[in-house]
Amino acid sequence: MQPDLLILRLKEGDEKAFQRIYELYGNSLLGIIFSITQDEVVSQELLQDVFIKVWDKSNSYDPKKGRFFTWLLNIARNTAIDQLRSAERKNKNKQVSLDEVHNIFDKTSHIQSDSIGLQKYIDILGPLCQQIIELLFFKGLTQRESAKKLKMPLGTLKTKNRNCINEIRTQING
Amino acid sequence: MDSVEKYKDSGILELYVYGLLSEEESIEVTEAIQEDSELKTEVEEIEKALIRLAADYYPKDISALRPSVASRNKAGSSSGFFAWFGSAAAVLLLIVSGYLYFDNKGLQSAITNLEDENQQLEEQIIDARNNIAETNVLLDSLRSRNISRLALNAQEIDPDAFAVGYYSQEGNKLILDAQYLPEPPEGMVYQVWALEFDPLTPLSIGLLDDFKENEEGIFYLNVGSTPQGFGITLEPEGGSKTPTLERLYVLGQLST
Structure with a gap:
């Protein structure tokens, strides 16, 4: 609401x-x-x-x-x-690229990796879902850019993304 | 109906909440969800999940980080604003009254939301009243004479487990306060036994089926026989014919 x-x-x-x-x-x-x-x-x-x-x-x-x-x-x-x-x-040496897929859900890159909060998503989301959500939701890359990064057609990306979010909804409501 | 399903399945609503649609597309979706409550609910569900996901990504108490905005005027309300305020007042008034007319719709939806909130509050009050009624029933039963209290003490399996029984010989009832029993694992259930000790004769008087749902941990059980004590074991779902003594959690004896 x-x-x-x-x-x-x-x-x-x-x-x-x-x-x-x-x-x-x-x-x-x-x-x-x-x-x-x-x-x-x-x-x-x-x-x-x-x-x-x-x-x-x-x-x-x-x-x-x-x-x-x-x-x-x-x-x-x-x-x-x-x-x-x-x-x-x-700092020219410090190369930061937003559009690279880092898998921000990856345990090693996450400071709070032992928190139950994040772990429950890692447990239910496969690596592909983690990447899709990272690019589209967290980083806000366009559909086109994300589809290119993940080497999949736009339509597939949209459907997959919806399925990933459904997983999260089930986890949260269940 | 079918088109609503199609719309949902297209994945466009997720992108709408992400903020990845063009302005025109977004406006279209906003209109669509205003016309269809099912779509609106869908968007709200998606949003709820995303808010949770993002919050769980970096859980931290942020109350100390809140910036103070007390000294910051909202944009547009500087002293310069007041300088030309007088001359612009009439024009503004006109615009504002027009705005107010159109904003009425927005306010009405705000009122609807408030009414929803009120309803939720009312439901909470009703729940609270029911709880009080239940508590009164419980108090009455505990105050009656001929009720014996017995502590059901921890056994080897879990030294922290503990329960209290209130046994009424008159009504042959046991009120069990089991809030200090650990939550049973998936597929297991607590089973309560009325016991005679010499020789040891257990008689099942019930399962604590709704242990997880029962927030207060108070259970009412009918006792068939005239027992000397009570015990609680952990059994597979559905209960067992005889108690599994290795999983005896608490045990207590009635004083005679």
Whole structure:
């Protein structure tokens, strides 16, 4: 359910509404940011930047164009990607490429790999699902780019992606 | 119906929540889900799963990280805004009244959501009242005379297991407080036995079937015979004819 009233209050500059929105979506956005930066300290700083943008720009959210969560998601991804690019500029040796498939679900690359939270998804999602969700959802690569990376036709990617999300839904509701 | 299924299966709704559709496509989906509650529910379910997945990706208490926005004015409300406010007021009023008219729809849906929330709260209150009623019944039974309390103590298999029984000889009933028994593994169930000790004669008085669902861990059991004590064993689903003593979790004796 989309918290329409909260969004309305946020747009009016209600701080309590802002706090509640932070509580509702903060952890998810931190997850998105961290999946892109893979740096705990940086991610926590960026989370604050993201929410300041949310506060400043809340009037630009247009429900006709999509979900509020999607709007937040875009801000979080873009903030993290911008940071990554500027870090890349500062440090030429540190090659960071967003569009590469790293398998962010991979245990070794994940700092919290022993948390039950993530483990349950690793257990149910095969490597292909993990990559699809990484590219499309976490990193927000276009369908076309993702299909190319994963060497599969667009239609297949969409269907597979839906099946992957269904797996997660079963896990969460079951 | 069929077209709704097709729409769902196309995978477009997932991409909509990801934010990967073009603006036109997104607007189309927004319109489609406003017209069809099934599609709307589908989108909400997808969104819920994604919010959870992302939150689980890096679980952390973020309450201390919340930025303070108290000193930040919302964009557009600087002092410059007030300077031309007067002259623009009339125009604004016109726009605002128009906006308000069209926004009415949005408010109405906000009200519907609030009503939903109210309903959920009401349901919680009803649940709470039912719980109180149940608790009162329990209290009444415990207050009655001729009730003996017995501790069912841990056995070798699990030194932390513990249960308390309240046995009413009058009604031949046992109220069992089993909240300190560990959750039984998949495919296993606790079975309660009324016992006579000399010679040892166990009589099954019931299974704690709904152990997981029973949040309070209080069970009401009918006792057929006149027992000297009670024991609880872990048995395969459906229970056993005789207790498996290796899986005897707790045991207690009635004082005579």
